[in-house]
Amino acid sequence: MSVNRLATGGLVDRQTPIGFSFDGRPLTGLAGDTLASALVANGIGLVGRSFKYHRPRGIVSAGPEEPNALVEKGRGAYREPNTRATTIELYPGLDVASQNRWPSLRFDVQAIGQLASPLLGAGFYYKTFMWPAALWERLYEPAIRHAAGLGRLSGAPDPDTYEKAYAFCDLLVIGAGPAGLAAALTAGRTGARVILLEQDFALGGRLLSDTVEIDGMPGPVWVREAEAELATFDNVRILTRTAAFGLYDGEIGAVERLTDHLAVTPAGMPRQRLWTLVAVQTVLAAGAIERPIVFGGNDRPGIMLAAAMRTYLQRFAALPGRRVAVFTATDDGWRTAEAFASAGVPVAAVIDARRDIAASVRALAGDVPVFLGARVLDAIGGQSLSAIEVIGDHGRRRIAVDGLAVSGGFNPDIAMTTHLGHKPRWSDASLAFVPDAMPANLAVAGAAAGRFTLAEALADGARLGAAAAGAAGKPVVAAPAWRASDETFAVGPLFHVEGGRGKAFVDLQNDVTDKDVAQSVREGFVSVEHLKRYTTLGMATDQGRTSSVNGLAILARLTGRTIPETGSTRARPPHGPVAIGAFAGLHTGTHFKPTRLTASHGWAKEQGAVFVETGQWLRAQWFPRAGERDWLESVTREVDAVRSGVGICDVSTLGKIALSGPDVGAFLDRVYCNTFSTLPVGKARYGLMLREDGFVMDDGTTARLGEDDYVLSTTTVNAGKVMQHLAFCHQVLWPDLDVQMVSVTEQWAQFAVAGPRSRALLQQLFGPAADLSDAAFPYLACGTFPLGATMARLFRISFSGERAYEIAVPAGYGDALIRALMVAGRDLGVTPYGTEALAVMRIEKGHVAGAELNGQTVARDLGLGRMMSRKKDYVGRLMAEREALNDPSRPTLVGLQPTVPGVRLRAGAHFLSLGAPATAASDEGYMTATAFSPALGHWIGLGLLARGPERIGEQIRAYDPIRGGDVVVEVVNPVFIDPEGTRVHG
């Protein structure tokens, strides 16, 4: 048995020893231990070094409020810094290391920094190392970063997996202490849906640590019975190891630790689960956190919160000291003296700052020396506590101790009540902030409400549980009335003992002392928010759980105000640290967003295609062939094949919206800047859609396949946006129009078949059933033709500038169709092409795409001003007519080509007149897209150039300082290939 493990008592399993290691040293604990309790049982008092001064530090608390005992857990990529020893559940092989020490915990070179501590006071970051500035990056910052700080990140990607889950209930109970269990039992018995969260691995809260009784049963026994009863209810769900971290609008966030306590992670089990919980009513029963007292040397290892000492003694049967004194301003501190006496290790003294102590409380100390109206002035020791200096009626007295239990009061754990902006209220009776105004549907029970006794906790829980059940339509028939053992929770005002010689810490985690608070006040930072930021008080990972009220009390006294006049800082989520990975869930890496695959994806993969992300879609970018050196060679071959023969490209990703109804024509006239009401059956037309502010939103073709059967296409990336816009136009602007529309993007697999031999290929595919002659199926025709067991839609539209068709079949036939097209085109040299070749051909044709439809261009800028009808109203018409948008000096679409063949052009290069300085003031536009044109044998570009159309033939600079480009280009017509447009008929 470990040196400080008691032979009997506690909720640990002495039959199940657990081996673990701390700083490489093998140790043994017991099942039921936390890391902290196992360290206490092993007599290890020194567990870390402090943030700024590298002072030796020990365990302060027994819960998530722990400011000191932060360790690095795990090795390699699994290493997690700043993990609280008080919340780590012991498991075989647990491997932890202390932090912020070098070379070792016991001998830390930088502890010498304490000698320089006058330099490290409040605001030192702001005032020190100001000059010379050059030294900041090279010397000061690296040195400070090395010396200060907490644990080290692994530097590797998080190897664990996480998931999210959502749950709904009538009553959500946060905390499974007496109040939470009472609420869950009361509501659970009615059949109301209850979710009970407990951050610990065991239910019970203080009932596991204190010698209290309910209905004559010891706390742990009552908890066991309550848990057994709750387990019989299908309507109650208990989530242990689950910490609520935030109250959000209408929902609560919580994180469940699934594998952090396991030696071996089961296959497929995520590390943590992030819960979003939606509850009709929430009861916050998170308890209260004991408050330390600020006095000289109050950070010495061995000084611990009084209730935490009781937890180690009575829950974990671990002795946190062999000669311990109690320094208290509360009745609760005396119960710690009693607990030590029960363990057979009477305390050395009880020091209470108060003088009036109830006889029942006084009796808890038995016959140990008691000092009333006294204070601990200084704690003396190095790596462990050796003595305390007590000042009181007796004068000064030094008492040799190796532990000190401190109780300055209790802070209700109310952070969640302030997450939505509500402010707590200071209670003079409790000497603590208690909940005041509250978000709707949130109630607070027991110690979290400042009602500290067990009887109050049980009564609150029962009352609020019943109310929640009633609200859910499940009224309580017989309200439970639990009998609790008597206890008192009187508290006196003691936050700070002045006059000690040692450093008196307010914030243990960020090393903020009483002197820092005083300095902050001297320098004018008297607002609590300024104090916080100037001194960093309360800004560490513990978010001021144990420090903020003491800091506020000292600030109040120094500024001659009361605590409520001084104010309080507001808590924001998360209430405790949450791994970023938990927020991401499974949406990491390639699964960051969903991926959409076209019907021909499998086929394209077989062809060895290289894929590119286009919105959520994966599209074939090009199809490399053996022997090709780079993408340009593959793309050039694909372009040549289309221009000289026939190519096939999957265009299923374009948005497709089916429209019908008597008013489709009128509707399209209002959403497109050009006219559609004249579109005959069997025809397709290119359309340009504007936003209401006059800028171009999207483009595409709309085909009329039947009298009442239209299909409108959008660009791939704007499909969702356009659908939403059209729904807006229909539902919000013109609900009187009788139009029905729905996305059919997923219904159709669609392929472009382009090139002079495209008709031959399709004729081969369809056979004599389809007449594809130019007379029967001219440019911009559309129609439906039988194809095997299905019907194919055919559109004669062209993005490449060649004779081209788009063929669509129901998506289930898409894979078969691409294979059939390849077979039908085999003798014609059919070549699959990807988005890269598509882009080259559209640049050669001067067709605008995403780079030009960038939300900053109007139709006129794109050379499409003629499309804007003057005969009708449409979305964007009035705003597009604004003078500034028709200014000829606006950048307008042009073509660009290098004056020296062989020079590469790059998109993003800015245009400058020859001789003009390369400054933003002389910027005249930029290159939007470039490509190597196989037909022309040189690079070409599209760009937006001020007064572009007037400048055809002019030479300008394309200046690209980021990539070192600076070339002279000639402004040309943006249609590089076949400006007459004869090839679409070729």
Add this chain to the structure above:
Amino acid sequence: MADLVHRGGYAGLGRRVGSGDGVLAVERAGLAAATVIARRGKAGETAARLGSRFGFAVVDGPKRAVSAVATVLGTGPGTWFVFGEEDPGFVAGLRAALAGVAAVVDQSDGQAVLHLSGARLPELLEKGVRIDLDPARFTPADVAVTAIAHIGVTLWKIDAVPTFAVALPRSYAASFRHWLETSAGPAGLTVMSD
């Protein structure tokens, strides 16, 4: 003339993860499906005609009505998603039946449909569905158009066992299976498709 072979959205995606027995996902390929959208002011008449065609009551709301030949799901105001058993004439017949009162758009190939069942299904659904699926609140009469893992889905309940059906745009099938597999985790999952 080429004859083309039809493939379901989950084709080639079937497999077993872990023990495989926690959740069973079976593809329902080959169903006929259509979006039905009532003409302006004709929602009531459309519901009535849908009902009389299939012999059950149809309402304008997120409700499911089912018979041996068809499932009608309310997916939006005046809008229904209708599934029919494999029948090449199903959509055309529906269009004829609703002529003049509703637009009928063939979606037979647009949706990938899975039937989900298994002892661990409720906890799996909890990891993606952000609506309350409590058996008393979400019954076989209900339909939800919602999102799972950023994928838009239509979700309904076939029986109280429970067996759920989830339909989603077929291009998302592989991504959806990733969510299914990952979320099933140690519970195990078997996906059965063509």
Add this chain to the structure above:
Amino acid sequence: MRIPCPYCGPRDSSEFAYHGDAAPRRPADGDAAAMATYVYLRDNPAGPMEELWYHAYGCRSWLVVCRDTRDHTITGAKPVATHGATA
């Protein structure tokens, strides 16, 4: 945040796309100044406000949602159809 969709029931706000103030009405008479006001000018009230939301991952309805801009309390949502098209 949960939004009570009149068709679908209460749903997570991530299913919706936000548009903004529901008050401006598109002018129908071709008045450029009125159109500029409609496109650009918005009030920014502290308190209850009617806003347009689109239930993109649900029934695809445009809704008028009443939200208190100070604390996100949502007091109701109705279909936009009852909202009227023009000023």
